[in-house]
Amino acid sequence: MGVVARPAHEEGSTKSVSESGFRVKFWGTRGSLPVSGADYARFGGNTIAVEISCDDETLLFDAGSGLPLAGRALAADRTKTTHLFMSHFHYDHIIGLPFFCPLFNPRATVSLWSGNLHGQQTTQQTLKEIMRPPFFPVSPDICAARVRCMDFRATDVLEPIAGARLTTGMLNHPGGSIGYRVEWNGRVVALITDTEHEPGKLDDTVLSLIRGADLFIYDGAFEDHEMEKFKGFGHSTWQQAVRLAREAGVKQTAIFHHSPTRIDSELEAMEARAQKELSSLFFARDLQAVTL
Ligand SMILES: [Zn+2]
Numbered sequence: 001m002g003v004v005a006r007p008a009h010e011e012g013s014t015k016s017v018s019e020s021g022f023r024v025k026f027w028g029t030r031g032s033l034p035v036s037g038a039d040y041a042r043f044g045g046n047t048i049a050v051e052i053s054c055d056d057e058t059l060l061f062d063a064g065s066g067l068p069l070a071g072r073a074l075a076a077d078r079t080k081t082t083h084l085f086m087s088h089f090h091y092d093h094i095i096g097l098p099f100f101c102p103l104f105n106p107r108a109t110v111s112l113w114s115g116n117l118h119g120q121q122t123t124q125q126t127l128k129e130i131m132r133p134p135f136f137p138v139s140p141d142i143c144a145a146r147v148r149c150m151d152f153r154a155t156d157v158l159e160p161i162a163g164a165r166l167t168t169g170m171l172n173h174p175g176g177s178i179g180y181r182v183e184w185n186g187r188v189v190a191l192i193t194d195t196e197h198e199p200g201k202l203d204d205t206v207l208s209l210i211r212g213a214d215l216f217i218y219d220g221a222f223e224d225h226e227m228e229k230f231k232g233f234g235h236s237t238w239q240q241a242v243r244l245a246r247e248a249g250v251k252q253t254a255i256f257h258h259s260p261t262r263i264d265s266e267l268e269a270m271e272a273r274a275q276k277e278l279s280s281l282f283f284a285r286d287l288q289a290v291t292l
């Protein structure tokens with residue numbers, strides 16, 4: 001832990017000081033809608049996709065427009081299963097799924113996990129809904145990979161690979177969203193996206209998922225003064241992240257699900273204000289990597 005986060009493209013010049021094989025890569029950090037152009041060049045504009053590596057095992061979280069980049073970075077001859085965990089199925093978290101190239105690789109195995117719709121529809125049924133006309137030209141039958149659809153319910157503990165333990169919890173979001181606490185080799189990353197807090201309160205589910213985390217990744221789509229205006233939209237603020245981080249004793253906090261309406265200079269100004277409150281907090285950028 002404690003390695004200062006920096007954009008991945010800077011890694012070549014500064015060797016990682018950690019030998020740990022536990023690593024987080026942000027492939028997409030934008031919420032709601034992908035954006036592009038000069039005003040978004042520093043933070044990037046791809047929607048949510050995060051990779052957590054445990055040595056040579058790969059756990060991916062959400063299938064936003066950043067996911068195809070993660071797919072292209074995986075070796076084409078990879079034989080290990082690639083696990084993809086969904087928080088929920090809103091467009092900004094699924095738009096990259098039909099363009100995730102391991103799905104079309106006959107040598108690949110992909111496990112797709114979801115739990116937010118437990119009891120309503122299965123992961124397999126949801127996949128068929130995403131890949132069907134008139135929204136998409138072909139059905140999941142086109143996938144040459146071995147695709148395993150996995151269902152769980154919030155609060156289940158998942159052990160997709162040896163040595164990793166994923167605790168799950170239901171977040172406060174329209175239709176539900178799953179938060180994940182990923183433990184590996186004594187280190188913890190908590191991934192909490194698409195959740196709305198009640199002003200003045202700390203969510204017990206979130207606190208239990210993030211307790212003592214080495215890295216706490218949180219939905220900071222709004223600011224506190226905007227919460228009244230966007231009540232019911234299902235998102236939170238960097239100020240709430242600060243309050244949660246302090247209460248739960250987390251070591252490092254990353255804000256993501258950035259609003260598509262905010263350009264780089266606005267996000268940098270917000271980040272500077274947030275860091276005055278909590279110096280171990282940063283606003284995540286697309287392609288940024290953190291070693292724990
Ligand atoms: Zn979202």
Ligand SMILES: [Zn+2]
Pocket residue numbers: 088090173194234
């Ligand atoms: Zn959502």
